[in-house]
Amino acid sequence: xxxxxxxxxQFRLREIAGDDLAGIAxxxxxxxxxxxxxxxSATAIGRSLDxxxxxxxxxxxxxxxLGAIVLVAAGDDFDVGNIAVPQDVRxxxxxxxxxxxxxxxxxxxxRERIVLEVAADNAPAQTLYERQGFRQIGLRKGYYVRDGRxxxxxxxxLSTGGSVRSFE
Numbered sequence: 001x002x003x004x005x006x007x008x009x010q011f012r013l014r015e016i017a018g019d020d021l022a023g024i025a026x027x028x029x030x031x032x033x034x035x036x037x038x039x040x041s042a043t044a045i046g047r048s049l050d051x052x053x054x055x056x057x058x059x060x061x062x063x064x065x066l067g068a069i070v071l072v073a074a075g076d077d078f079d080v081g082n083i084a085v086p087q088d089v090r091x092x093x094x095x096x097x098x099x100x101x102x103x104x105x106x107x108x109x110x111r112e113r114i115v116l117e118v119a120a121d122n123a124p125a126q127t128l129y130e131r132q133g134f135r136q137i138g139l140r141k142g143y144y145v146r147d148g149r150x151x152x153x154x155x156x157x158l159s160t161g162g163s164v165r166s167f168e
Contacts, residue, residue: 008093009060009089009093010060010061011058011059011060011066011094011097012058013057013097013101014056014059015055016049016055016056016057016068016070018046020057020068021043021045022042023057023065024040024042024045024055024065024070025040025041025044025045027065027084028040028045028068028084030084030086031085031086032084040070040081040082045070048070048072048081049070051072052073053070053071053072053073053078054070054071054102054109055068055069055070055071056068056069056098058085058094058097066085066086066094067083067084067097067098068082068083068084068098069082069083069098069099069101069102070082070083071102071106071114076113077111077112077113077114077115077157078106078109078111079114080115083098083099085098090124099132100132102114103132107161111160113157113158113159114157114160116129116155116157117153117154117156118154119144119146119153119154120152120153120154121146129156129158130156132158133158133159134156134158135156135157135158136154136155136156137155137157138154138155139152139154139155140152140153140155
C-alpha cells in the first residue's frame, strides 16, 4: 500500500539561475540511491543548461529548495537528466509540478517528447510518471546498481502533444 499524500507545501517554480547550481547538485546527491546522482556537479548542470537544456527549481516561501529538474537537449527530445525532491516533501505535489513544468517547457520549445529512465525497483517514481502520462518505450538491463546488484531501468517517454495532469 502506498503512502498517503502529504500536505502540499507552498512553493513557486522558476527557471534555474546560476546561483542555484551548487544547491541543486547537493539536492541531486542527497536524493541519489547508490550513487545515482554522481556526475551531477554544479559544473555539469551548468553545462547541460548551456548546451540547450532547461531546468526549474521549486522554492518555498522560506527560500528552501524543495525540488529540481534538469532537462537535457537530445535531438527533438528533452531527456530528464535528473529530478529530485527531498524525502520530507515527497508525495506533496512538488514532483508533479516539476513534471508539468517540463511538459509545458518541452511543448513551448517544440520538442516532440520527454524521455527518462526510472529504476524498475522505484515504484513511487514509476507511479508519478505513469500518472502524468509517461509510457514505457524500452528497458535498459542492469542500468543501475543497488547494494551491489544490478537493477533494470525502464525507459519512459511522454509525448508533448499529450495531456499532462496539472499540479493544481
